[in-house]
Amino acid sequence: MHSSFTRLQNVFGFxxxxxxxxxxxxxxxxxxxxxxxxxVIKTDNIQVVKGRPHYYSSKKEExxxxxxSLEADLSSLFTWNTKQLxxxxxxxxxxxxxxxxxxxxxxSIITNPSADHLQxxxxxxxxxxxxxxEGKSIAPERxxxxxxxxxxxxxxxxxxxxxxxxxxxxxxxxxNVQPWVGVLTWNMDKPLGVWxxxxxxxxxxxTLPALKSKDGKGKDTKDKSSTKSKKSKKP
Amino acid sequence: xxEELLDKVRDVVEGQIDFEGQRRAEGYAxxxxxxxxxxxxxxxxxxxxxxxxxxxxxxxxLLTFLIIIPPWPFYNKNPVKWLPIGSAFNTxxx
Numbered sequence: 248m249h250s251s252f253t254r255l256q257n258v259f260g261f262x263x264x265x266x267x268x269x270x271x272x273x274x275x276x277x278x279x280x281x282x283x284x285x286x287v288i289k290t291d292n293i294q295v296v297k298g299r300p301h302y303y304s305s306k307k308e309e310x311x312x313x314x315x316s317l318e319a320d321l322s323s324l325f326t327w328n329t330k331q332l333x334x335x336x337x338x339x340x341x342x343x344x345x346x347x348x349x350x351x352x353x354x355s356i357i358t359n360p361s362a363d364h365l366q367x368x369x370x371x372x373x374x375x376x377x378x379x380x381e382g383k384s385i386a387p388e389r390x391x392x393x394x395x396x397x398x399x400x401x402x403x404x405x406x407x408x409x410x411x412x413x414x415x416x417x418x419x420x421x422x423n424v425q426p427w428v429g430v431l432t433w434n435m436d437k438p439l440g441v442w443x444x445x446x447x448x449x450x451x452x453x454t455l456p457a458l459k460s461k462d463g464k465g466k467d468t469k470d471k472s473s474t475k476s477k478k479s480k481k482p
Numbered sequence: 483x484x485e486e487l488l489d490k491v492r493d494v495v496e497g498q499i500d501f502e503g504q505r506r507a508e509g510y511a512x513x514x515x516x517x518x519x520x521x522x523x524x525x526x527x528x529x530x531x532x533x534x535x536x537x538x539x540x541x542x543x544l545l546t547f548l549i550i551i552p553p554w555p556f557y558n559k560n561p562v563k564w565l566p567i568g569s570a571f572n573t574x575x576x
Contacts, residue, residue, distance in 0.1 A: 248504040251497030254551045258511045262543050265519040269539060272523050273532070327530040361533050384531035427532050 273328055274429030278440060280326045285446035286319030286420040288336065291396045295411040296459045300402050308408035311455050313338060313352055314396050315418055319448070321390035324424050325359055332357040332390065333423040338403055340416040352399040352418070357389050361427070411458040420448035494553075503557030511550045518542025 248254050291314040300310040315336065324332055335354035341347055358366055360380040368376060380386040404410060422445075424432045434445045499507065518539060526535025 248507045249498055251495065251551050251553065254497070254507060254511075255547075257508070258515070258547055258550050261511060261515050262546075265515045265543075266539070269519045269523055269535075273526070273535070276527060327526060327532050327535075361531075384529070384533070 270428045274426065277326065277328055277426060277429055277432075278442075281323060281441040281443070283323045283443050283446070284319070284321050284422060284434065284448070286317060286321075286392075286448040288315060288317045288319075288418050288420050288448060288450045290315050290418060290450055290453050293453070293456055294459055295455050295457070300404055306408075308404055309410045309458060310402045310404045311338075311410050311413075312402045313399050313418070315353070315394070315399070315450070316396060317392055317394040317420065319390075319392040319420060321357075321392065321422055322387035323390070324422065325385050325387040325390055327385060328426045328428060329359045329385070330362045330425050330427045331359060331365070333425060334392065335421050335423075336399075337419050337421060338416055339419055340413055348405065350401070350403040352401055352403060353397060354400060355392075359389075360384060360386050411455060413455045415452045416455060417452055418450035420445065497551070497553035499553050499557035500560050500562060502560040503553075507550050507557055511546060514546040514549065515543065518546065 248257060293314065294312045295309055296312070297307055297309050299307055317336065319334070321332060321334065333354065333356055335351050337349045337351050339347070339349045356366070358376075360377075360383055363373070363377050363380070366373065366376060380389075405413075420434075422434050426432075432442075434448070435442065436444055438444050519542075522535050522539035522542065525538045526532055
């Protein structure tokens with residue numbers, strides 16, 4: 248500590264230690280805040296059509312468009328350490344051969360006010376988003392989802408190219424909590440401490456309908472083909 | 483004249499402090515940074531606002547840097563008392 252430079256080194260060195268310990272403390276507070284997520288999800292209109300699901304599809308294949316309704320309460324997932332919540336819905340089924348299939352049909356990023364500025368939004372929408380939680384550091388009410396007859400973001404296909412009349416499909420609600428400090432956590436099947444497993448969040452079993460006749464399909468395939476989302480669809 | 487000025491500049495940049503000052507600087511740095519961490523955590527937790535936690539933490543760290551790094555006069559209150567030149571031992575030079 249005899250010269251300014253060694254003092255700078257020493258103080259900065261200890262600062263990194265303090266920052267790490269502080270981060271560990273912050274991450275640990277998550278374990279103490281109860282999580283009670285719940286949701287009700289059901290399918291609305293389902294269509295299976297044959298066409299090119301994406302503009303880069305090289306061949307025609309069957310794809311399903313599953314509209315759904317979702318009412319979820321994920322407000323307990325918003326704490327002071329929550330940066331954002333990634334919510335997504337998958338369609339799950341087991342193939343006759345025993346392979347499990349799971350495909351994301353819809354997703355959404357819900358930010359806590361502290362992360363609003365990170366959203367990829369235009370200036371008007373950004374202003375609106377920031378105003379919706381003015382003066383608040385946490386916005387649990389954003390975890391209340393009410394979707395009715397929601398159009399899926401992603402239509403689903405199967406490597407075999409056939410998906411019509413698939414039986415025993417369920418829709419499942421998932422979430423991924425992304426904290427400011429700490430590890431990512433997903434919805435759990437079993438409770439862990441004060442973190443409860445998701446209540447509900449799975450739809451009844453349903454069967455995908457038969458392939459839609461040729462007459463009705465032309466228009467549908469065209470406007471679906473360009474709706475690739477900007478956001479990542481990886482859960 | 484120019485040499486004197488350069489010496490002064492070098493002294494300021496090097497920022498040497500005495501032994502007692504070094505002991506105190508070490509202690510203050512540890513204390514201030516630990517306190518900063520504790521206060522930042524509590525402010526953030528009580529107000530449930532991680533942004534405030536971050537700013538309190540960074541502010542406290544900056545304050546610590548300002549207190550510790552420059553060679554403030556209170557780090558130089560116990561200068562080493564060197565023996566006057568040629569006083570005790572005659573090394574043969576004089």
